[in-house]
Amino acid sequence: MLQVTGIGAAAVLALSACGSSDSDSSGSSSSSSSKASSSSSKASSGKKVSGTVNVFAAASLKESFTTLGKQFEKEHPGTKVTFNFGGSDSLAAGITGGAPADVFAAASPKTMKTVTDAGGAEGKPSTFVRNQLEIATLPGNPHKVSSLKDLTKPGQKVVLCAKEVPCGAAAQTALTVSKLKLTPVSYEQDVKSALTKVELKEADAAVVYKTDVHAAGDKVEGVEFPESEDAINDYPIAPLKKAPNAAGAKAFIELVKSADGQKALTDAGFLKP
CATH class of the missing domain: 3.40.190.10 (Periplasmic binding protein-like II)
Structure with a gap:
């Protein structure tokens, strides 16, 4: 009887230890996962x-x-x-x-x-x-710009990105698709410079990216135009x-x-x- 009791106690201890081991392993795995998510690039690069x-x-x-x-x-x-x-x-x-x-x-x-x-x-x-193009106008859109064609009206001061710059090349594609010709008051070397011209009221409108209109907040008003879908970068x-x-x-x-x-x-x- 003593032998059987001893064996039973040993079995209980073994099972208890096993359960404790599983619990520790689970906690360690969770902790490791958390650390890995906070330094994924460090782990994947190996350095x-x-x-x-x-x-x-x-x-x-x-x-x-x-x-x-x-x-x-x-x-x-x-x-x-x-x-x-x-x-x-x-x-x-x-x-x-x-x-x-x-x-x-x-x-x-x-x-x-x-x-x-x-x-x-x-x-x-x-x-x-x-990224997709959008027209940035003065706040309130005082010139009532509603399309790319509206930018070709006499007296409109419009700014474009330079043709060799991606936003400028995309604008030229949109104009070609629309069969429109537009002579801007200036060509800017990057999209932020084009947007700034409108923000400073040095231009009535500029063809920029949606992201730039978004970033400008209430400094400009955005006008979407369908031809921009043919000029996504x-x-x-x-x-x-x-x-x-x-x-x-x-x-x-x-x-x-x-x-x-x-x-x-x-x-x-x-x-x-």
């Missing part, structure tokens, strides 16, 4: 991300990328994200000319091709968002071959493509790829 990440990005990405840059620095203590925002064509020229950069996010495949053709990109660029992103911080470049791009990154971009008015 601790540190130092400065230098991102060259299209001007229209300024607000959303600035937000993501702050998030990146929070997730990777000790890092710093610096941005060079501007016209994609001039950024591409800078990169091919040897400017130190880790990431290039362009507003069109054509401007990205300038970099890839020169052998400057590491791997194949991928589209992470798309894909935005490609790529790490650069001579990136001083390759691990940081990879981690930043992973954040941009993540659920958090995509939410920040769509909240800013970008379209999903």
Whole structure:
């Protein structure tokens, strides 16, 4: 009887230990999962991300990328994200000319091709968002602009992006589709400069991106036009071959493509790829 009782007690102890082990394992797994989600880019790159990440990005990405840059620095203590925002064509020229950069996010495949053709990109660029044109008018739309054709009326002071800049090329596509001719009062080197002309009341309207109208708030009023659907721009992103911080470049791009990154971009008015 003593032997049987001893065996039974041992079995109870063994089962208790097993249950305790399962509980500890579950808690450890949950903790590990939480840590992994907060440092996904660090784990996937296989290296601790540190130092400065230098991102060259299209001007229209300024607000959303600035937000993501702050998030990146929070997730990777000790890092710093610096941005060079501007016209994609001039950024591409800078990169091919040897400017130190880790990431290039362009507003069109054509401007990205300038970099890839020169052998400057590491791997194949991928589209992470798309953007659509919209007319930005003065608050209250005093000139009653309701279509792209309205911008061709005599006396209208309209600003466009330069034709070699993605927003300018897209505007030219929309005008061609509409069979319209428009002579602007000025061609600007990036979309933010075009929008600023309206914000300062130096122009009555500008053809910019929906994201820029969104970012301007009540400084301008947006007018949609159907021809913009024929001139939607894909935005490609790529790490650069001579990136001083390759691990940081990879981690930043992973954040941009993540659920958090995509939410920040769509909240800013970008379209999903």
